[in-house]
Amino acid sequence: MQVGNSVIIHKSPIIQQGLKNILLSRNIGISDVMASLPDYDILREWNDLLLLVDIQLANEIKNNIKVLKKNGNTIIGIETHLADKDSDKNFDEIININDQTDIIAIKINDYIVRVADKKSNNQLSAREIELLTMVAQGLSNKQIADQLFISIHTVITHRKNITSKLGIKSISGLTLYAALNNMIVLH
Amino acid sequence: MITEHDKLSDVIGRNIDLLPIIHRLGLSSNIGGRNIGDICSQNAADVNFVLIILNTYSSDNYFPKPDDLELKPLIDFLTQTHTYHKQVTIPRLNGFVQQLKQNMPDEKLLLVIEEYLNQYIKKLIQHIDFEEKDIFPLVNKKKMVDEKPVNIKKLFRQHTNVENEISDLKTIIIRHIPQNANMDLIHDLLHTLAHFEKEQLDHARFEDKILISKLLKLLSN
Numbered sequence: 001m002q003v004g005n006s007v008i009i010h011k012s013p014i015i016q017q018g019l020k021n022i023l024l025s026r027n028i029g030i031s032d033v034m035a036s037l038p039d040y041d042i043l044r045e046w047n048d049l050l051l052l053v054d055i056q057l058a059n060e061i062k063n064n065i066k067v068l069k070k071n072g073n074t075i076i077g078i079e080t081h082l083a084d085k086d087s088d089k090n091f092d093e094i095i096n097i098n099d100q101t102d103i104i105a106i107k108i109n110d111y112i113v114r115v116a117d118k119k120s121n122n123q124l125s126a127r128e129i130e131l132l133t134m135v136a137q138g139l140s141n142k143q144i145a146d147q148l149f150i151s152i153h154t155v156i157t158h159r160k161n162i163t164s165k166l167g168i169k170s171i172s173g174l175t176l177y178a179a180l181n182n183m184i185v186l187h
Numbered sequence: 188m189i190t191e192h193d194k195l196s197d198v199i200g201r202n203i204d205l206l207p208i209i210h211r212l213g214l215s216s217n218i219g220g221r222n223i224g225d226i227c228s229q230n231a232a233d234v235n236f237v238l239i240i241l242n243t244y245s246s247d248n249y250f251p252k253p254d255d256l257e258l259k260p261l262i263d264f265l266t267q268t269h270t271y272h273k274q275v276t277i278p279r280l281n282g283f284v285q286q287l288k289q290n291m292p293d294e295k296l297l298l299v300i301e302e303y304l305n306q307y308i309k310k311l312i313q314h315i316d317f318e319e320k321d322i323f324p325l326v327n328k329k330k331m332v333d334e335k336p337v338n339i340k341k342l343f344r345q346h347t348n349v350e351n352e353i354s355d356l357k358t359i360i361i362r363h364i365p366q367n368a369n370m371d372l373i374h375d376l377l378h379t380l381a382h383f384e385k386e387q388l389d390h391a392r393f394e395d396k397i398l399i400s401k402l403l404k405l406l407s408n
Contacts, residue, residue, distance in 0.1 A: 070295050170348055172303060173355025179299045180363060 002029045004115035006050040009057060010078055011035040015097075019052050019078070022104055026112065040064065047182055048072045050111045055079050055094065065090045071182060074111040123165060129183065131158045135171060136178035188249065189241045191224030191234050198223070198241065204382060207275075208244050211267045212237055236260045244389050253400050261398060262323050268390055269315045276383050277308050283376040287369060296363045300356070307352055314345050318394070325402050342399070346391040353384045 006028050008019050016033050023030055028050060037043065037053075037060040044067045051068070053061055055077035061068070068075060077091035093107045124132065134144045141159075145152045168174055178184045189198055195218050199206055209215050214226055214237065223241075227234040239251045284304060288297050322342060357380045364373055 066293060069293060072295075167358050168355045170351040170355050172306060172348075172352050173359065176299055176303045176355070176359055180296060180359065 003027050003112050004048065004050060005029040005031045006052060007031055007046065008033045008052045009035070009037060010052070010054040012054075012080075015054075015078060015080070022101065023050075023052075023108075026105065026108060028108070028112070037061070037064070040067075043068065044071070046071055046073055048115065049074070050108065051075045052078055052095070053091075055091065058090065061090050074114070076107065076111075124162060128158055128162050128165070131155065132162050132174060132178055133183045135159065135162075136175040136184045189223070189238060189245060191227070191238060192222050194220055195223050195226050196220060198245075202245055204385075205241060205244060207271065208240065211264060211271060212240060233257065233260055236264075240264065243392065244386075250392070251397065253397050253404075256397055256401070258326050258398075258401055258405070261393065262326055265390065265393065265398070266319060266323065268386070269319065272383070272386075273312065273315065276379065276386075277311070279379055280304060280376065280383070281308075283372055283379065287372050287376070290369055291365060291367065294365050294368075296360070296365055300360065303356060307356070310352075311349060314349060317345070318342065322394075322398075322402075325406065342394065346387075346395060350384065350387050350391060353380055353387060356380060357384065 003026070006023055008016050008023075008030065010016055010019070020030055020033070031049070037057055043064055046068065048071070051073050053075060058077070061075060074092050075090065077094040079094050079096045081097075092110070095104055095107055099107070130148070131144060134147065139147070141152050141155045145155045148155075162174070163169055166174070166177060168177055175184070195209070195214065199209065199218075206215065212232060214230055214232060218226065221229075223237065224234055226232075227237055235255065236257060239256060242249045243251060281304065284297060284301050288294070288301070291297060357377060360373070360377060360380075364370075
């Protein structure tokens with residue numbers, strides 16, 4: 001079973017392929033492989049990803065660190081020289097080209113644990129997430145029912161299920177949960 | 188069950204959280220080794236009322252009969268509790284969040300909690316104002332006015348929200364403690380929230396179960 005998703009950002013095809021093999025052996029999905037950081041419009045859509053980035057791109061990472069961290073991404077620097085120690089605090093972890101597989105596994109383990117936790121806490125169905133987003137946006141049961149073409153009764157049933165799954169009762173609490181999980185943006 | 192023969196210092200020793208409540212009753216200084224009955228007579232406090240408050244806050248199973256309680260001291264006590272939350276609890280909660288933010292200014296959890304608390308405080312203050320302006324003064328009225336049952340329904344509804352929102356905030360913080368957070372501060376914040384939640388529940392029990400039934404009785408006579 002796949003645990004989470006990653007993006008590899010490194011210009012060396014050898015490193016790209018090596019990282020791919022390691023990620024696949026740990027059941028981490030690979031959503032993209034690229035040579036440099038993409039435009040802001042693309043990277044601001046990245047959520048809860050494991051980013052494996054050439055540490056030579058530390059400056060580009062630094063410029064976008066706020067949005068990358070805000071969206072729950074884990075950033076691991078890939079170091080291909082021996083001398084680059086204490087290179088950057090924006091990286092959660094640094095993988096060195098000489099690290100053995102077991103060391104690399106430990107370094108990406110934090111990410112796996114975090115994604116797994118998120119999944120087990122958040123067993124909402126796609127429909128429930130849709131509905132929760134609308135509740136968090138302040139829509140009434142009637143408005144939600146109209147927009148989703150379902151009855152108010154069904155809306156109430158969904159809401160009861162969401163509350164019992166999350167253990168959160170108030171609309172403010174649900175809104176906070178939705179904001180923390182990037183379903184809505186708080187102003 | 189706490190009685191007038193218990194030493195107040197023992198009662199506090201068993202449950203430190205009673206201290207701010209005893210303070211609100213005006214009985215927190217020069218306690219010595221004296222029992223509750225003596226302390227109340229020295230301070231001209233109504234011992235029955237004090238025992239009812241202390242027992243309600245120390246045991247979820249204890250519940251006073253409405254007839255045992257005088258309205259006037261109850262309302263004074265509830266008003267003092269409001270003042271305490273406005274002047275102590277809320278600034279304290281805000282302080283913890285600001286301290287946590289100093290170490291991790293970009294942490295999303297703290298940014299959303301801060302916004303949540305701001306909204307909550309606005310609602311709580313509105314709720315307190317509503318009680319103090321629309322509900323408590325009913326004690327001095329002789330007759331029920333038409334709109335009042337609506338107000339009383341509104342009071343119940345607001346209480347449920349006020350309690351749930353604090354309990355939800357606690358749940359969300361526990362589930363999202365950031366990796367590098369100052370754990371002492373998080374613990375203090377959660378402790379204050381838990382204490383506040385418990386106080387809100389007891390406060391609402393007084394208002395929903397006792398104050399309202401006494402008010403309705405008073406106004407229908």
